[in-house]
Amino acid sequence: MARCQSETRSKAGGRANMTMKLLTTITSPYGRVARIALSELGLDDEYELMLVKTRTPQNETTRYNPTGKVPTLLTRDGAALSEARLICYYLQRLTSRTDFVSDAGDFDSHLLEGVVTGFIDGVSVWLREIKRPEDDRSEDILRQERERATRCVEWFNERASALPTRVDFCSTTLLVALENLNKIDSNRWQDEAPALDAWAQALSRKPSIAGTA
Numbered sequence: 114m115a116r117c118q119s120e121t122r123s124k125a126g127g128r129a130n131m132t133m134k135l136l137t138t139i140t141s142p143y144g145r146v147a148r149i150a151l152s153e154l155g156l157d158d159e160y161e162l163m164l165v166k167t168r169t170p171q172n173e174t175t176r177y178n179p180t181g182k183v184p185t186l187l188t189r190d191g192a193a194l195s196e197a198r199l200i201c202y203y204l205q206r207l208t209s210r211t212d213f214v215s216d217a218g219d220f221d222s223h224l225l226e227g228v229v230t231g232f233i234d235g236v237s238v239w240l241r242e243i244k245r246p247e248d249d250r251s252e253d254i255l256r257q258e259r260e261r262a263t264r265c266v267e268w269f270n271e272r273a274s275a276l277p278t279r280v281d282f283c284s285t286t287l288l289v290a291l292e293n294l295n296k297i298d299s300n301r302w303q304d305e306a307p308a309l310d311a312w313a314q315a316l317s318r319k320p321s322i323a324g325t326a
């Protein structure tokens with residue numbers, strides 16, 4: 114696996130404890146999830162933010178991670194770790210917290226997390242499609258993603274009282290997906306989902322979320 118170039122070695126030949134680096138873009142929703150995790154887990158002083166340009170030849174991420182995707186975390190031992198959930202799990206393991214990422218036995222959390230992850234992926238596809246020049250947009254993708262988002266918002270709204278109120282991977286990912294949905298002008302999900310809106314507003318006020326906006 115690719116490792117950070119600035120890696121140093123201890124006298125014993127083992128890998129030194131390096132400052133972590135988070136490779137991301139300003140707008141990446143998955144990168145925002147990782148930044149919230151770093152803040153929530155008290156690791157703000159233990160990483161450097163490296164802003165990259167994905168989908169360009171200059172994308173520095175590809176030096177470490179062949180997918181070129183963000184977020185990519187260069188861990189304390191210089192490994193390049195990707196996928197927001199895996200990054201959050203690694204970060205949690207650096208702390209005494211055990212409740213940021215749900216563990217394998219928590220089936221109810223996994224049910225919710227599955228829908229949340231599908232939702233953020235769908236909203237990301239929708240937003241990317243909207244940003245294309247009008248002639249290049251696929252009406253089919255736009256319709257599919259609008260319908261998916263509508264179904265998901267309704268589903269979360271019906272379960273708003275059971276959504277996690279603490280900052281964890283699941284609540285953070287859902288909130289960030291809703292923030293992205295706000296960027297799609299034609300969509301006013303808040304009107305259709307007042308209970309979900311109230312949940313999102315309360316969560317937005319938490320320090321680790323407000324501080325990384």
Ligand SMILES: N[C@@H](CCC(=O)N[C@@H](CS)C(=O)NCC(=O)O)C(=O)O
Pocket residue numbers: 140141142143144167168180181182183184195196197198237
């Ligand atoms: N499932 C991944 C999704 C990561 C992802 O799709 N990131 C986008 C930015 S929001 C990206 O890097 N796109 C650049 C590319 O596809 O080359 C995660 O959870 O981290």
